[in-house]
Amino acid sequence: MSIFSKIKDAIFGHKATPAPADRPQIPAGMDGSTAPAPTPTVDAGPVDVEQVLKEMSAAKGNPDLNYQSSIVDLMKLLGLDSSLDHRQQLADELGYTGDKDGSAEMNIWLHKEVMRQLAANGGNVPASMLG
Numbered sequence: 001m002s003i004f005s006k007i008k009d010a011i012f013g014h015k016a017t018p019a020p021a022d023r024p025q026i027p028a029g030m031d032g033s034t035a036p037a038p039t040p041t042v043d044a045g046p047v048d049v050e051q052v053l054k055e056m057s058a059a060k061g062n063p064d065l066n067y068q069s070s071i072v073d074l075m076k077l078l079g080l081d082s083s084l085d086h087r088q089q090l091a092d093e094l095g096y097t098g099d100k101d102g103s104a105e106m107n108i109w110l111h112k113e114v115m116r117q118l119a120a121n122g123g124n125v126p127a128s129m130l131g
Contacts (some may be wrong), residue, residue: 002093003086003089003090004093004094004114006078006080007074007075007078007080007114007118008117008118008121010078010079010080011047011049011052011053011078011118012047012052012121012122012123013047013052046122046124047118047122047123048123049118049124049126050124050125050126050129053067053068053074053077056077057077060077063076065077068129069108069111069129069131070111071087071090071107071110071114072087072107074111075087084102087100087102087107087110088100088102090110091106091109094110094113094114094117096109096110096113111129111131112131115129116130
C-alpha cells in the first residue's frame with residue numbers, strides 16, 4: 001500500500017457495516033427463518049478533513065503537533081512513520097521533482113500536495129491547508 005493511501009485511509013476511514021443486531025430483518029419465509037436485510041449503501045458526502053484531524057488530535061490528548069502545515073506532524077498524528085525515507089517515498093509517489101533531502105521546501109510541498117490529493121479524492125480541505 002502506498003504511503004498516500006495510508007494517509008487517505010487514516011483520514012477517510014472505512015465505511016462501517018452495521019452489526020447484525022442493528023440490521024432490519026426480512027419477514028419470516030415459509031421455513032420460518034429470518035434473514036438480515038441487505039445493507040444499504042450510504043454516501044456520506046465529502047470527508048471534512050480539518051474536522052477529522054481535529055478529532056484525532058483531541059482523541060490523542062491534543063499533542064503539540066502542527067498538522068495544519070507540517071507533513072511530519074501530520075504523519076505523526078495519523079500514526080505513520082514520518083522518517084525521511086518515508087517522506088522521500090511519498091515525494092516519489094506524488095511526483096516531487098526537487099531534491100529529496102528533507103528540506104523545508106520538500107516538506108512544505110509534500111503537505112500541500114497531500115492536501116490537494118485529499119481534496120481531489122473527495123475530501124473537503126480548507127483553503128488554509130491547501131496553501
